[in-house]
Amino acid sequence: MKISRSIEITVGLFVALGLAALLMLAMKVSNLAELSNGGSSYEITARFENIGGLKVRSPVKMGGVRIGRVKAIGYDSQKYQATVHMTIESQYDKIPTDTTFSIFTSGLLGEQYVGLEPGGEETYVKDGDEISIKNTQEALVLEKALGQFLYNKASSGGSESSSGGEKSP
Amino acid sequence: MTDLLAHLGRWSLGFFERLGRGHMFLVSLIAALPQLAVQWRLVVVQIWSTGVQSLSIIVVSGTFVGMVLALQGYNTLVDFGAAESLGIVVAKSLTRELGPVIAALLFAGRAGSALTAEIGFMKATEQLAGMEMMAVDPLRRVVAPRYLGGVIAMPLLATIFTAVGILGGFFTGVGMLGVDDGAFWSQMQASVTLKEDVFNGVIVKSLVFGAVVCWISVFEGYDAVPTSEGVSAATTRTVVHSSLAILGLDFVLTALMFNK
Numbered sequence: 249m250k251i252s253r254s255i256e257i258t259v260g261l262f263v264a265l266g267l268a269a270l271l272m273l274a275m276k277v278s279n280l281a282e283l284s285n286g287g288s289s290y291e292i293t294a295r296f297e298n299i300g301g302l303k304v305r306s307p308v309k310m311g312g313v314r315i316g317r318v319k320a321i322g323y324d325s326q327k328y329q330a331t332v333h334m335t336i337e338s339q340y341d342k343i344p345t346d347t348t349f350s351i352f353t354s355g356l357l358g359e360q361y362v363g364l365e366p367g368g369e370e371t372y373v374k375d376g377d378e379i380s381i382k383n384t385q386e387a388l389v390l391e392k393a394l395g396q397f398l399y400n401k402a403s404s405g406g407s408e409s410s411s412g413g414e415k416s417p
Numbered sequence: 418m419t420d421l422l423a424h425l426g427r428w429s430l431g432f433f434e435r436l437g438r439g440h441m442f443l444v445s446l447i448a449a450l451p452q453l454a455v456q457w458r459l460v461v462v463q464i465w466s467t468g469v470q471s472l473s474i475i476v477v478s479g480t481f482v483g484m485v486l487a488l489q490g491y492n493t494l495v496d497f498g499a500a501e502s503l504g505i506v507v508a509k510s511l512t513r514e515l516g517p518v519i520a521a522l523l524f525a526g527r528a529g530s531a532l533t534a535e536i537g538f539m540k541a542t543e544q545l546a547g548m549e550m551m552a553v554d555p556l557r558r559v560v561a562p563r564y565l566g567g568v569i570a571m572p573l574l575a576t577i578f579t580a581v582g583i584l585g586g587f588f589t590g591v592g593m594l595g596v597d598d599g600a601f602w603s604q605m606q607a608s609v610t611l612k613e614d615v616f617n618g619v620i621v622k623s624l625v626f627g628a629v630v631c632w633i634s635v636f637e638g639y640d641a642v643p644t645s646e647g648v649s650a651a652t653t654r655t656v657v658h659s660s661l662a663i664l665g666l667d668f669v670l671t672a673l674m675f676n677k
Contacts, residue, residue, distance in 0.1 A: 255461065255465045262465075262472060263464075263573060265573075266573030266574070266577055269576040270580075273580055273615045273619065276602065277512070277605055277606065277615070278610055278615050305610075307607065
């Protein structure tokens with residue numbers, strides 16, 4: 249069977265268009281560009297009291313710039329601490345060892361991320377390092393903060409009324 | 418009473434017989450596929466008639482689906498001050514659900530019905546029987562290239578649909594509604610993953626849909642009652658059964674792939 253050349257050409261164009269669309273989805277829409285970028289990275293682990301709503305693949309930011317991602321989250325049942333494994337891109341290799349790792353929320357409804365506030369040490373964290381709980385700050389849990397606030401309010405209000413109660417008779 | 422039971426029995430026997438025939442047909446169809454390696458041009462023609470011919474409807478509807486998604490998403494998100502997340506809404510819903518599902522529904526209506534009608538009329542006009550007389554297996558010569566062409570065309574169409582839809586969403590969101598350009602793409606890139614959303618969502622789903630829709634289409638055509646009414650009924654059944662299969666399978670696939 250002889251098929252016309254124009255059919256072959258349009259099919260070729262169609263397949264090329266499909267592949268171009270796939271390439272666009274891969275490079276522009278998903279995170280392939282970022283993964284293939286350099287490729288080399290190193291891993292560190294931080295211990296937290298409470299990680300709040302942090303998830304795998306949440307960003308790790310330093311000064312607002314994303315320098316890595318959360319790779320895995322675990323729980324150390326011996327010490328009752330959450331462990332967060334992070335991959336940091338190897339170009340960001342100057343993180344002082346006394347850096348504070350905190351869990352922040354971007355915006356009111358935004359996602360949670362690990363925020364790094366660099367300290368003043370001259371030594372830097374290396375691949376496989378573990379950041380102890382002293383240098384981390386747990387996530388702000390809204391209910392806890394609210395409870396604390398109400399408790400403070402009540403106790404200060406209560407002391408006033410009780411002192412008033414003592415004086416009045 | 419016994420009439421009713423007999424009726425039910427006849428109906429279910431017919432149903433299972435047809436289901437069995439469909440599967441036997443699929444097995445012999447798959448057995449015929451390797452033959453196509455030497456007759457690749459037959460498949461190219463079918464990619465042209467199922468894929469390229471469906472391109473216009475896929476591109477136009479993809480654009481509008483993306484545009485309306487951005488419009489609706491924006492109206493909801495702006496109340497929460499999260500209009501920048503529009504990129505995530507558009508990209509995630511297109512890659513995971515709307516892209517493959519709507520593309521497959523359109524494909525079933527545009528290409529699947531054409532496959533059934535074509536094969537059904539070949540049967541009605543005894544072309545298939547004529548081929549058999551000449552010792553040409555119609556399954557290999559007619560059915561298998563159509564099946565393979567459709568299965569190849571479907572993921573390409575779904576990918577194009579998704580990409581065009583995201584561009585449509587970008588056009589509405591950024592161009593018309595004034596969402597920030599950088600935030601639109603960067604939030605999208607931060608939350609859409611290549612493996613889960615693009616590969617599992619678009620490619621795997623559309624491959625499954627393509628295989629099932631093409632199977633239903635060629636089987637209905639091959640199994641049609643060889644009259645005008647028979648072919649017409651078979652074409653209707655193709656569209657109905659394909660659409661139901663797509664929506665049902667979509668639920669199963671979503672439950673398997675995205676259920677954490």
